[in-house]
Amino acid sequence: MFHAMHRTATFALYxxxxxxGILLMPVALLARRVGVxxxxxxMVEAAGTAYERTDAGRRSD
Numbered sequence: 001m002f003h004a005m006h007r008t009a010t011f012a013l014y015x016x017x018x019x020x021g022i023l024l025m026p027v028a029l030l031a032r033r034v035g036v037x038x039x040x041x042x043m044v045e046a047a048g049t050a051y052e053r054t055d056a057g058r059r060s061d
Contacts, residue, residue, distance in 0.1 A: 010054045017047040 021044045028038045 007051075007054045010051045014047040014051040017044050 021040045024038065024040050028040050031038050
């Protein structure tokens with residue numbers, strides 16, 4: 001039961017991170033023009049990796 005809740009919460013966090021990345025895209029593009037790099041891609045990648053690990057743990061049960 002706990003594992004299912006953890007997987008659901010991780011998936012929700014992953015989806016929220018993707019939505020945040022999409023919303024921040026114009027800000028990130030403007031920041032890059034100024035010379036500042038926002039770590040939006042790393043944030044999305046980290047959330048995706050966490051979800052994949054959680055999903056892989058479910059398959060091994």
